[in-house]
Structure formats: structure tokens, C-alpha cells
Amino acid sequence: MRKKTISLILLIFLIIIYIYTVVITSMPDKMVLFEGEEINTKTLLGLNLKEKDESMMVSSNMNNQKINDAGIKKLTLNLFDKLPIKAINVSVLPKTKVIPVGNIAGVKLYTSGVLVVGMSEIEGKDNKIYKPYENTGIKEGDTITKINNKYISSTDELIDNVNNSKGDIIEVTYIQNEQIKECNITPVKTDEDEYKIGLWVRDSAAGVGTVTFYEPTTQTFGALGHGISDIDTGELLNIASGEFVTTRVLNIAKGEKGNPGKIQGTIENQQTIGEISKNTGFGIYGKVNNISSLDIDASKEMEVALRDEIKLGKAKILCSLDNKNVQEYEIEIKKIYKENNYNNKSMEIEITDENLINKTGGIIQGMSGSPIIQNGKFIGAVTHVLVNNPKEGYAVFGDLMLKQSKEIGNKIQ
Numbered sequence: 012m013r014k015k016t017i018s019l020i021l022l023i024f025l026i027i028i029y030i031y032t033v034v035i036t037s038m039p040d041k042m043v044l045f046e047g048e049e050i051n052t053k054t055l056l057g058l059n060l061k062e063k064d065e066s067m068m069v070s071s072n073m074n075n076q077k078i079n080d081a082g083i084k085k086l087t088l089n090l091f092d093k094l095p096i097k098a099i100n101v102s103v104l105p106k107t108k109v110i111p112v113g114n115i116a117g118v119k120l121y122t123s124g125v126l127v128v129g130m131s132e133i134e135g136k137d138n139k140i141y142k143p144y145e146n147t148g149i150k151e152g153d154t155i156t157k158i159n160n161k162y163i164s165s166t167d168e169l170i171d172n173v174n175n176s177k178g179d180i181i182e183v184t185y186i187q188n189e190q191i192k193e194c195n196i197t198p199v200k201t202d203e204d205e206y207k208i209g210l211w212v213r214d215s216a217a218g219v220g221t222v223t224f225y226e227p228t229t230q231t232f233g234a235l236g237h238g239i240s241d242i243d244t245g246e247l248l249n250i251a252s253g254e255f256v257t258t259r260v261l262n263i264a265k266g267e268k269g270n271p272g273k274i275q276g277t278i279e280n281q282q283t284i285g286e287i288s289k290n291t292g293f294g295i296y297g298k299v300n301n302i303s304s305l306d307i308d309a310s311k312e313m314e315v316a317l318r319d320e321i322k323l324g325k326a327k328i329l330c331s332l333d334n335k336n337v338q339e340y341e342i343e344i345k346k347i348y349k350e351n352n353y354n355n356k357s358m359e360i361e362i363t364d365e366n367l368i369n370k371t372g373g374i375i376q377g378m379s380g381s382p383i384i385q386n387g388k389f390i391g392a393v394t395h396v397l398v399n400n401p402k403e404g405y406a407v408f409g410d411l412m413l414k415q416s417k418e419i420g421n422k423i424q
């Protein structure tokens with residue numbers, strides 16, 4: 012009996028250690044907050060944050076604490092107020108106003124290197140079957156950046172380099188899970204007297220989405236609320252450059268249960284809005300070069316709501332569906348995931364506006380990025396639709412998008 016009791020106590024002790032280890036390791040080394048924003052992160056009894064000057068910054072209940080002064084704060088995560096465990100740098104940004112947009116726009120992205128989207132066997136000139144990529148370590152979703160130590164930026168450049176090898180071994184540099192790797196591949200000569208390595212690659216992507224906001228102080232924009240991933244691999248595209256262009260809506264395919272709708276548009280012969288320099292899980296970002304193409308009203312500039320200001324209940328989204336002015340449509344905020352800093356599903360939303368439901372059936376592809384307004388403040392953007400109920404979906408917090416935009420703005424300035 013005594014042995015069982017000791018074993019049980021030891022097991023509980025190990026579980027507690029494991030839980031604390033998971034929470035501590037999940038705490039980021041860096042944080043970005045706005046003035047007055049609450050620190051939203053999970054914590055446990057006995058853990059607290061202090062500034063380096065030893066003044067108490069956050070108690071065991073971190074989620075009710077705010078930092079009110081802009082600047083760089085150096086915090087320490089402590090156990091039982093005595094043992095320093097982890098250093099955390101917090102960048103506190105001043106409150107910022109943005110202009111919600113809601114215009115549909117075209118997206119053109121060009122990858123940094125070329126993305127591997129598939130592999131296939133090759134029949135050589137000798138009628139034998141080859142797999143040049145076999146045992147090289149290259150996988151779908153990897154990005155090839157160099158051939159024989161020369162940078163490549165397009166599919167054509169890769170093809171030219173492989174053909175110029177004349178069958179000699181080539182050294183391939185590629186990125187896999189954010190790690191740079193190298194391998195050797197021997198191209199195979201085909202019946203067409205071309206050399207191939209059996210890799211299907213892509214160097215660009217295009218689509219339609221919604222511009223979320225424009226920040227006048229830095230002339231930057233945020234859009235979509237989610238990143239652009241390759242259609243074959245599902246990997247977030249590592250981009251070298253891109254552009255946002257005006258688009259003309261051709262058709263709206265209404266969404267229904269099990270079949271998401273979409274906005275069909277053309278980006279041919281349209282105006283450039285700006286340059287895209289960042290593709291993230293929270294949207295795409297860049298600098299606006301042609302402000303007139305957005306047709307925005309500067310008088311509608313508004314504050315970005317902090318998370319504790321977002322409430323369950325009524326809100327509005329902005330979007331343009333018929334090549335005319337941006338319209339407001341009513342929605343309902345059904346659930347708020349206040350501590351979510353890790354993905355773009357910050358809020359659950361439902362379309363309640365009958366006019367929008369009649370036009371689209373709810374949320375459809377192309378509406379991603381539609382800004383959400385509540386109580387006169389920008390609170391976030393539409394990101395996803397529920398396939399089995401197109402009236403419902405998800406939205407990302409506005410502060411998560413603006414923090415991405417701020418990084419672009421700081422580089423520009």
C-alpha cells in the first residue's frame with residue numbers, strides 16, 4: 012500500500028513538472044503588444060513576470076495585466092517570485108489608427124526560388140526508368156534556391172540550369188522546414204534530348220481577395236487575414252515579391268452546404284495598388300503605391316480595438332461584391348478566443364445580413380480579409396468559412412494583422 016502511495020505521489024509530481032515545462036517552453040522569447048493591451052498568455056500558479064528593475068509587472072494571473080507605455084520592455088519569467096527562468100523582450104507599440112478598406116483585389120505572388128510541388132519518374136533515352144530525386148532528401152513543399160551555387164528565381168531558370176549540365180551532377184541548395192540543405196542530383200537525358208531531374212516546380216501564384224486596411228502613417232496595407240499557400244503542397248509560399256492589383260468582379264458563385272462559393276474576377280489590364288513583401292499566416296502585407304486605386308475615405312480612419320474591447324454580439328463587415336462601392340453587412344460575433352496568438356481563427360462569426368446571404372449564401376472565397384467593425388473600431392478580418400454552413404466562419408484579431416503591418420512599416424521608414 013505504501014509503495015502504491017509513493018508511486019502515485021511521484022506520478023503526480025512528474026505530471027506537474029511536465030505541465031509547468033510545457034507552459035514555460037510555450038512562452039515566447041519575444042512579444043509585440045500595443046499600449047494598453049492585455050498580456051494574453053496561459054500561465055500557472057507560482058509563475059510571474061517582472062521588469063528588470065524588479066517592479067512587479069504581472070502577477071500569477073497574467074491575462075489581466077496591461078502595459079501602458081510604448082517602448083522596449085525586458086521582462087523575466089520567475090518561479091515563485093525567486094527563481095528566474097526565462098527572459099522575454101516585449102516591444103510595446105503606440106496605438107495606431109487605420110482605414111478599413113473592403114475592396115476586392117487581385118494578388119500576384121512570385122516565390123523566392125522555386126517550390127517543389129511533385130515528383131515523377133523519367134524515361135531516359137535508353138528507355139530505362141529513372142528517379143534522379145531518389146535518396147536526395149528533397150520533398151514536396153521544399154524550396155529550391157540555388158543550382159551549382161547560383162541563385163534561381165523561376166521555373167525557366169531551373170530548366171536552363173538542368174539542361175546546361177549536359178547530364179553532369181548538379182549541386183542543389185534547398186530549404187526544408189526553414190533549414191538550408193544541399194544535395195547532388197544527376198539529370199537524365201530524354202528522347203527529346205532534354206535533361207530532367209523529375210521534379211515538378213512552381214514559381215508564382217495568383218488569386219483574388221479583400222484588402223483589409225490601409226495604415227496612413229506608414230502607407231502600408233494588410234489583406235486576406237490568412238496566408239497564401241501552394242494549392243498542391245499546402246505549404247505557405249515563401250515569396251520574393253508580389254503585387255496587389257485592382258480586379259473586376261465577373262461572377263459570384265453562391266455558397267451552399269458542402270460547397271463553398273467564390274468570387275470570380277479578372278486581373279488583366281488592371282491598376283497596380285501596391286507591392287507585396289510579406290506572406291504570413293495572418294495575411295499578406297506591403298506598401299501602397301497607388302492610393303487612388305483603393306478609393307478610400309480618409310475620414311473613416313479609426314482605432315484598432317484591443318482584445319478586451321471586442322464583445323460578443325453584433326458587428327459589421329465591409330466588402331465590395333459588384334464592382335461598386337464597399338457596403339456594410341451585419342454579422343454576429345459568437346465566440347472570442349482571447350488567448351489565441353498562434354493562428355488566424357481568433358473569433359467565430361455568423362453572417363446575419365439577409366442582403367449578403369441572398370447574394371453570396373454567406374462567406375465565400377474572395378471575402379477573406381473583409382474588415383470587421385464593432386463600436387466604431389476595427390476589430391479584425393474574415394478568414395475562413397465553415398464548409399457545412401457557409402453562413403458561419405472564423406475571423407482573425409485586428410491587432411495580429413496590424414503587428415505584421417508594423418514590421419513592414421518600420422522597414423520602410
